[in-house]
Amino acid sequence: MSYVNPPDLATKMVDAGEAKVFMSTRDTLIRAFMAAALLTLGAAFAVTVTVQTGEPLLGALLFPAGFCLVYLLGFDLLTGVFTLVPLALLDKRRGVTPRSLLRNWGLVFLGNLGGALTVAVMMAVIFTFGFSTPPDEVGRQLGTIGEGRTVGYAEHGAAGMLTLFVRGVMCNWMVSTGVVAAMMSKSVPGKVIAMWLPIMMFFYMGFEHSIVNMFLFPSGLMLGGDFSIMDYLVWNEIPTIIGNLVGGLTFVGLTIYATHGRTGKPRNRPAPVQETAAGEPAAEEQLVRG
Template structure:
């Protein structure tokens, strides 16, 4: 295992590439189900955050910063569930898929397919939680709580278009950092910590997450907001989504590719801490553990153009 219980940025870049390649090889059904559950998980974090804020009117009025700090601490739950169960979240894919495409290890079509399908399935998962686990289950069962769901939704939509755009940029820059750092951790406690802090930070800052907004805004609309679907799309969905793309690609994928992705790096195994090539030698010598269930993923139908092999179990633990 690595001596510092983690990997260098160059090694993390290699693991990010392997994650992107594995994501591009997901079957349609796998991608849809993983993305739907990704939307469910991100909404569960938003649900807990909203319950804490909505149920603390006194703290919100007397010390709004402390209320945001405490409630925001619960929001990263969704990101942790997504990462540790290896589900698909479009906003984190806005970093890893363009990064891998810049290395020419996946095609533009692979990238677009993943982003579009994961976005739409994330949306469905968020609406499911908003409708079934939020509104119909009567979680916000007091007038104070239900009125706050309306207020927070209006605060997300009734702002300038450019403000939501920039809030989306800031949000996904933090999300990309959380993804990158979590891949560099080799065990669950470190992964949780590296995810929790950046996500907590963007919630405190009031940045906007396009997928989470598909839960936070509709739940307020169910209780009666002063805007309709059209304004939600134009004033929130469009600018925040564009901002998330800019934050994930321009502020994260491109600079990290420039720094660490232009030259081929030998990605380490998350299980052994050794380069993949060394793991392959061990396997060829018959030293592989008999209870190992590694699934090898190849580019295309057979093998990648470079002849490298990508281990799905390692990818699952890393991404």
């Protein structure tokens, strides 16, 4: 069967988290680099479609193409390992320690950052003809996105920071749902459908994804956006990473593990009612009811 039921899914999630912990440094970095590169190319594609058509929903509808390629090819995003790797630690898999968990997260972060920055530079070259002309319409839009989602939050102070954090939480709730949902199917069409819907939702609603932002904001800085690197770090990237961790682990990883991997003890069922040949409850049952 192509469908993996939830108890087996919980086991697959723990197994996946364990495998990522013991992956070699080289493979972890390569897979993280390529994951961010493909995802951010999808983001550049979605922004281009949105600007050229004037229809944000169409951009959101097409954005998941990059994400689907990431997981069909077995690459890793920080948002995904935030959800899966802690489950191997919680399940007490042999050799999985807090240090090995942090090592995995650190390597994936570095690989993702490298991939996102590479695409940011390459797309900036395209949008400016090798920095010889002002950015085109899509490039100008990337600069505007960077301003609105850094300085725009800062203008609201603590309320802006709270909004940014919650958008990070909601983002990885959706993104990790897509990562995990792909494991429910053994067919390519099933995996793609399972991933496509939650990823489209997060992008259209403007939630904050730390890896996508590693592309959007450096691009915006290179293309004339009116904000600083410190604005980007304080008023976007750092709170977004924390929100992504909380959202993916709390609302996806731990919930599925708790209810399907470590199912609670079922309640005692009531004894069946014995009936007479005439279909009436037995005499002792009638006394109880009376």
